[in-house]
Amino acid sequence: MKFKRHTGEKEFKDSLLPEAKLKRQELSRDVRYSISQWFEEYSIYYDRMLITEISSNRIKNGIQVNITLGRPGLLIGKAGSTIATLEKYLEDRFSTNIKIHIVESQMWNYNFKYEEKELKNGK
Secondary structure, eight states, X not given: OOOOOOSSHHHXXXXXXXXXXXXXXXXXXXXXXXXXXXXXXXXXXXXXXXXXXXXXEXXXXXXXXXXXXXXXXXXXXXXXXXXXXXXXXXXXXXXXXXXXXXXXXXXXXXHHHHHHHHHHHTO
């Protein structure tokens, strides 16, 4: 993923279009960029979470962010603290309600079981 780098918070907010004019692709791009900035800011290694997809949709009273990943517990954090921090960060960036929907990727689990089976068989 390539993102345009912004130097500061003000420049980022100025680059966003009003929510009513945002197209779906632009919204998804801005959400993905904001999430990657959050990972960098909090020094969280997102490659360990095995994120496969991040998408977003406008809903009646805000934005719904769908995150598909292999290890959702790492993003949720202890007692939901990490996901709450991400939600607050996105709400500050977009000035609207954010609802995060987490989906566990079954592909990661399948690949892990397959490799484990091969190790037991000696292949």
